[in-house]
Amino acid sequence: MSADAFSLQSLIRIETAADPAFVFDGTLFSRVEFSAKVEQTAAWLAAQGIGKGDVVAVWLVNRVEWLALLFAAARLGAVVAAVNTRYRSAEVAHLLRVSGAKLMVVEAAFRSIDFAAILAGITKDEVPALQRLAVVGADAIPAHWPCVRFDAFEKSYPPAQDDADLPVLLYTTSGTTKGPKLVAHSQRTLATHAASVARALQLDHRRHSLLAMLPFCGTFGIGFAAFQPGWRELAVEAEARGMKLFGLYGSSEVQALFSIGRTGDAFADRIEGGGWPMSPDAQVRVRDVETGELAPQGVSGEIEISAPSRFLGYFNNPAATHEAITADGFFRTGDIGRLRGDGSFVYETRAGDAMRLGGFLVAPGEIEDELKSCTGVADAQVVAVDLRGQARCVAFVIPAGDPPRQEALTAHLRERLAGYKVPARIYVVDAFPVTDSANGVKIQRARLRAMAMERIAAE
CATH class of the missing domain: 3.40.50.12780 (ANL, N-terminal domain)
Incomplete structure (x- = not known):
């Protein structure tokens, strides 16, 4: 061809x-x-x-x-x-x-x-x-x-x-x-991914049209993506109203709508992130993060994908591209999941600390670096929390001298970053909770999330 x-x-x-x-x-x-x-x-x-x-x-x-x-x-x-x-x-x-x-x-x-x-x-x-x-x-x-x-x-x-x-x-x-x-x-x-999605969803170019409500500037799909708090409750409510929702999976590297659940799946399986790949030529495998070996079905590990929709690489960043692609051409997604054994897979969680805010995946370091550039801030850490049913970020800062004013920090971030990245709260602390590990001292991000929720609850 x-x-x-x-x-x-x-x-x-x-x-x-x-x-x-x-x-x-x-x-x-x-x-x-x-x-x-x-x-x-x-x-x-x-x-x-x-x-x-x-x-x-x-x-x-x-x-x-x-x-x-x-x-x-x-x-x-x-x-x-x-x-x-x-x-x-x-x-x-x-x-x-x-x-x-x-x-x-x-x-x-x-x-x-x-x-x-x-x-x-x-x-x-x-x-x-x-x-x-x-x-x-x-x-x-x-x-x-x-x-x-x-x-x-x-x-x-x-x-x-x-x-x-x-x-x-x-x-x-x-x-x-x-x-x-x-x-x-x-x-x-x-183009090949567009054709795969059309075939998998049985879209007919003579009868179907696409309403593009979301911006062209990102890679988005149509369906039900299980990365926001309260998604299970939403699925139950939709089902009760006769609206079937389908879990799906995608990323910029393999494109949106990489996979989706099927109509014949049981409700609990259908709403899980993951599903069946759109392209029959796509391959999904799971690697045990501890042993480094490929994991059998039902065992959680890092999801790896080979597909016609796979990206060429990270632009002007060969080192990151090399790190993200295995020797045999699979993309290391950084996501945790498991194989079902019937050709489908389940997405469980993100392996790293990236936050899903406003529908976008955001690295905490992006917000932390902006905070650390502010006068009066010696260090900063940012975590995501569930705030009234929405994923928001909360920042903790260690002051350099007199504690900075939250209003001034928030105003600076609003000028420099998209609104969904601006922390809902900024708390001043003397130190971050840490733990010793084989690779050195690590920030206890789980403890920071707990601290954030405790302080918000107290308010």
């Missing part, structure tokens, strides 16, 4: 597919119209000096320009770095720096988000590769960089060529250091 069959363009070339292909804010776009916009956008990117291997950061809400930029980048062999619209200056700067983006396409304005003000918090030295901004909806915005207007749809140019195995899209995922890593996917990994 030719590489062209695995391109993003192949997804809109299905002759029997229903039209319109997309509807944005009530405006209909046929496949022919969208294809024309892709070609126009590819030519526009080329005119901006974007070519094979170059990175374009896309900081837009869900609009036709977002998808046109992705498909157009694929035509040129360029890469799209998806920027979450909830990001603030520290997060945007990290993504731009790590990706090496030359161009960023940005909204002029959207609701209460002041894109220009957020960009004002980033210095040119922080993101040396960024050359210019392209603004959708205006000629320019106040910024340190030259601005051009995104006017791609006003011109028409000849088509470019595809390479289905080059990086084309970067997702952000939780990192163990200050900021998230960038997960690189190709047209082949995206």
Whole structure:
């Protein structure tokens, strides 16, 4: 089969597919119209000096320009770095720096988000590769960089060529250091997974449409993901109302909707995270974290995955890629689970300390580093707790001199981080609870979570 069959363009070339292909804010776009916009956008990117291997950061809400930029980048062999619209200056700067983006396409304005003000918090030295901004909806915005207007749809140019195995899209995922890593996917990994999901869920392109309510800037799935407190109670309530929920599993590295439960499963099994892989070519195994050997069915260990939807690697981070991939090509997920023995598996918990906040996986170190950059903070630790049925984070700080004011710390974090990462409480302590281990002194994060809940209960 030719590489062209695995391109993003192949997804809109299905002759029997229903039209319109997309509807944005009530405006209909046929496949022919969208294809024309892709070609126009590819030519526009080329005119901006974007070519094979170059990175374009896309900081837009869900609009036709977002998808046109992705498909157009694929035509040129360029890469799209998806920027979450909830990001603030520290997060945007990290993504731009790590990706090496030359161009960023940005909204002029959207609701209460002041894109220009957020960009004002980033210095040119922080993101040396960024050359210019392209603004959708205006000629320019106040910024340190030259601005051009995104006017791609006003011109028409000849088509470019595809390479289905080059990086084309970067997702952000939780990192163990200050900021998230960038997960690189190709047209082949995206297109083959889309086809696998359609077959597994028996979606018919002549009859079914997708309502994309969640932002394009992340990798999301449709279903019931069991990572928030109270999910079992939610499933029971939904079942009582005649709404069947299905547990599923996915990650940026193997994409959302990697697996899902089946209709014939018993209720308790159907709602568990995990299920059956969408692709018949996917393989799931579990490795005993103590012995390092593959675990038999029913024994918990780290989940490892080999699949056509597996990422290419972490962009500009070969060391992290090497650590995440086994010698025989399986992705080490960092998640704990077990095999059922019937081809399905169960996701149980995250092996590390990453927190699920606002639907996103967040490394505590990202928030801790921002707190430690504040005047009056010597050290910081952040843990996740269940606060009135929602996962929120709580911070503990050790002061450097006079204790810092919580209001000042919170205000700083709101300027630098997305709202869902801002701690619900910040407590000042003299020291963190620690324990000695074979690898040195370790923070007792479980004890910190207990302390957080005790203090919240006392309030």
